[in-house]
Amino acid sequence: MSGVIRRSSSPAPPADSLGRLPHAAVVDRPTFLIELATGRRVIDLGFVDRGRTDSKRAHGEWLHERLAAVSSAIVGIDADEQGVEEARRRGLDARLADCQDADSLAALALEPAELIIAGELIEHLDAPGVFLRAIRPLVAADGMLAITTPNPLALTNVLLGLARREVQNVDHVGWQSWRTLDTLLERNGWRTERLAFYMHPRYVSPAGAPRGIKARTWTFNTYQTLATPLFMVAPSTADGLIVVARRAGDPE
Numbered sequence: 612m613s614g615v616i617r618r619s620s621s622p623a624p625p626a627d628s629l630g631r632l633p634h635a636a637v638v639d640r641p642t643f644l645i646e647l648a649t650g651r652r653v654i655d656l657g658f659v660d661r662g663r664t665d666s667k668r669a670h671g672e673w674l675h676e677r678l679a680a681v682s683s684a685i686v687g688i689d690a691d692e693q694g695v696e697e698a699r700r701r702g703l704d705a706r707l708a709d710c711q712d713a714d715s716l717a718a719l720a721l722e723p724a725e726l727i728i729a730g731e732l733i734e735h736l737d738a739p740g741v742f743l744r745a746i747r748p749l750v751a752a753d754g755m756l757a758i759t760t761p762n763p764l765a766l767t768n769v770l771l772g773l774a775r776r777e778v779q780n781v782d783h784v785g786w787q788s789w790r791t792l793d794t795l796l797e798r799n800g801w802r803t804e805r806l807a808f809y810m811h812p813r814y815v816s817p818a819g820a821p822r823g824i825k826a827r828t829w830t831f832n833t834y835q836t837l838a839t840p841l842f843m844v845a846p847s848t849a850d851g852l853i854v855v856a857r858r859a860g861d862p863e
Contacts, residue, residue, distance in 0.1 A: 630790045633806050635846045640759055640809040641674055643853060644728060647757055649681040651725040654749050656710050657732035658687035659694030674730060679703060686721060711738050713745040723751040730759045731851075733792075734783045743799035744862050756801060756856045760787050762808065766838055766848040789852050802859035808849040810835065810842055 658675040660667060667673040675698075679685045687705045689695055698705035708715040710732070727750050733739050750756055762768075763786035771777055787795065793803045813835060816828045842849040 632789065632847050635789075635806040635808055637842050637846045637849050638807045638809055638853070640730075640851065640853065641672075641677065643807060643809070644674065644730065644757060644759070645677055645681055647726055647755070647855070648678045648685075648728070650683055652722070652751075653678055653682040653685040653726045653728060654721065654724040655685060655687045656727060656729045656746065657689055657735070658705070658730075659689040659691040659698070661691055661694060664694065664697070675703070678728070682726075686724070688716070688719070711736060711742045711745055713748075716745055716749060721749060723749060723754065725751055725754045727754065727756045729756065731761075733758055733787060734760050734780075734785055737784060739785065739787070740795060740799050743796065743801060747800055747858060747862075750858060752858065754857070755804070756858075757853065758792065758856070759809070759851060759853045760792070762847070762850055762852045763788050764847055765850050766841065767834075767850060787852075789847065789854070792852070792854055796854070796856050797859070798862065800859055800862040801856040803854055803856050805853075805855040807853040808842070808846040809851045809853060810839070811850045 655675050655678060660673065660675075664673055668676060671677075675685075675687055685704065687695070687698055687703060688708050688710060689705070690707065690709050692707055695705045695707045706719050706721075708719055710716065710729075727746060729746075733742065736742050746756070761783075768777070789806055796803055811831075813832045814828045816825045820828075838848075
């Protein structure tokens with residue numbers, strides 16, 4: 612173990628590095644976003660749920676379609692050409708663009724929206740700061756931006772780390788905690804207005820699923836049931852976080 616434990620002459624972390632969690636509750640993610648979108652003009656970024664849209668639509672769970680049912684108008688933007696074309700065939704207003712490219716977004720010539728939703732998107736992006744600057748013109752002066760993303764401080768991740776495991780979408784390239792996301796937003800011209808956390812839903816094994824999948828589903832659902840009381844007492848241990856922000860001053 613030589614070299615693993617060492618001493619440092621540097622002082623302890625400064626006081627301002629210890630952030631205090633603002634008041635936040637555990638919410639149902641789709642319900643939270645649907646309530647925000649009701650009656651508003653919405654732009655839904657990264658709306659294509661690649662490879663899962665048909666399955667979710669069949670069960671009434673595709674979030675973009677649920678948002679379209681309650682918003683006064685909605686536009687979906689995604690870089691997935693096939694997914695955008697399929698949405699257009701279903702009669703939805705879908706646009707092809709790179710959400711990290713300000714010129715690509717400007718070329719769409721969209722009317723600024725009252726609400727922009729970036730659901731489970733920012734963790735996929737190579738340049739989240741560039742993204743936050745690029746989308747500023749898409750939101751009206753008094754509009755809102757809602758970001759949802761996995762929570763790196765979730766109890767699930769701690770327990771998996773103790774078991775030398777990590778469950779991670781292979782397309783994810785970054786984590787954002789509530790505090791790092793707040794700082795990222797501030798640096799790029801946004802002001803955090805509201806914070807919430809969410810839990811993953813209970814999962815259902817497909818008919819005829821192999822025994823291994825059924826066992827993993829049962830294990831996860833049992834864990835979620837046992838962990839729910841802790842999530843309610845300590846929301847920052849839940850699976851994901853939601854930040855609602857408004858445009859602030861010019862980016863740094």
